[in-house]
Amino acid sequence: MRKLTFQVAVAFFAFLALLAGLVPAAEPGAAGKKLRSSSAGKDLEADKLKARAANRKLYNGVYQASLLQEPKDAKKAFAAAQKKMEKANPRDAGDAAIGQALFQRGYLAMETKDYKGAIELFEDLVKRFPEHAYADDALYQIGYIYQHKLKDYDKAAAAYDRVAKTRAYRSRENAPKVQLMNAQMAAQQGRVKDAMTNLDDARLMAQKQRAERKQTLVPSYYEQQASRLKSFVARNSSGSGGKDQALTLYLKGENQLRQGKVRQAESNFNKIQKKYARSKLADDAAFGLAECRRRALKLDAASKLYAEFLEKHPRSEYAPLAKFRLAEIKRVAGDTEAAGKLYKAALDDISRMVAEGLKKKPPISRDEISPEIRRVLELSRDRMMEMRRARMSR
Numbered sequence: 001m002r003k004l005t006f007q008v009a010v011a012f013f014a015f016l017a018l019l020a021g022l023v024p025a026a027e028p029g030a031a032g033k034k035l036r037s038s039s040a041g042k043d044l045e046a047d048k049l050k051a052r053a054a055n056r057k058l059y060n061g062v063y064q065a066s067l068l069q070e071p072k073d074a075k076k077a078f079a080a081a082q083k084k085m086e087k088a089n090p091r092d093a094g095d096a097a098i099g100q101a102l103f104q105r106g107y108l109a110m111e112t113k114d115y116k117g118a119i120e121l122f123e124d125l126v127k128r129f130p131e132h133a134y135a136d137d138a139l140y141q142i143g144y145i146y147q148h149k150l151k152d153y154d155k156a157a158a159a160y161d162r163v164a165k166t167r168a169y170r171s172r173e174n175a176p177k178v179q180l181m182n183a184q185m186a187a188q189q190g191r192v193k194d195a196m197t198n199l200d201d202a203r204l205m206a207q208k209q210r211a212e213r214k215q216t217l218v219p220s221y222y223e224q225q226a227s228r229l230k231s232f233v234a235r236n237s238s239g240s241g242g243k244d245q246a247l248t249l250y251l252k253g254e255n256q257l258r259q260g261k262v263r264q265a266e267s268n269f270n271k272i273q274k275k276y277a278r279s280k281l282a283d284d285a286a287f288g289l290a291e292c293r294r295r296a297l298k299l300d301a302a303s304k305l306y307a308e309f310l311e312k313h314p315r316s317e318y319a320p321l322a323k324f325r326l327a328e329i330k331r332v333a334g335d336t337e338a339a340g341k342l343y344k345a346a347l348d349d350i351s352r353m354v355a356e357g358l359k360k361k362p363p364i365s366r367d368e369i370s371p372e373i374r375r376v377l378e379l380s381r382d383r384m385m386e387m388r389r390a391r392m393s394r
Contacts, residue, residue: 051089
């Protein structure tokens, strides 16, 4: 009985000691540890998602405000926002808002002509967030800066190649786009074989993307662009120095005109007219010069050049576009009768081109007409309908 009483007393005092913290508690079992670890992991994930949502809200607010700010002020605002985001959600490689802020900073650096700073920011985005939705765009912008701003074509091609050759980016829209850019650079440098290879890659990439997305049977924009540029280069390249030089000058001029560099484009088109007047690109250069005058708002000079172009090259592929441009100038000047005739002539030219295309092997369908000509088709019809309504309402 005494023994039992003694054991009960020992047990009672041990219990009191445990409550007082005098005796360490037993270690939890494996199941307890796992439960605590799981609970902590869920809490961390919940905190991470909460931080991402807050960062996304912050980014959206800064972005909306930036639309009304000067680029230098917007750049500072995004830098401050990114700092807050990083502090709120450190070491989270999946926080898209931080990557977006980096991209906006890079883009605004471009706008303020801080090209070195822009490249560093875009590279930081790609390094830290390689699977980000803007990662391939960042590489494209790096290539664009090197190609168009710094004139370092080797580094531009290297940046474009990183998009085309990275598996994660090959299914994105920029993949065929960068191959087109590489092709344009190669053609402008007289590397016709490389240009053809890039154009084939661009077309196949775009074709594969369209098939994977189960999109329309109509070739995509990049497929059409690659096919047309390949046809253009093949048609105007001979492998001999003179004519290939004309091709190089023309592609440079066309690219400059697209960027709004009218004087430089005009200079290259004039060189073709003077040095390579008998080349296959004579009509292309003549049309390019008329476009330069129009872009410079010298409409009388443009009208004269369009008219001369149509007289010398009535069956050129640019004929419907030249007639449409001339019709637009006439319409704005109030000569609706002449404009109407030119709109109709442009439509007739397009119908002829489609009919001739269908006879070719392989046939060229209406869907493969260039975007510019397709736009002429739509606008010419609209303009004629507008003028018809105006006559009826008098």
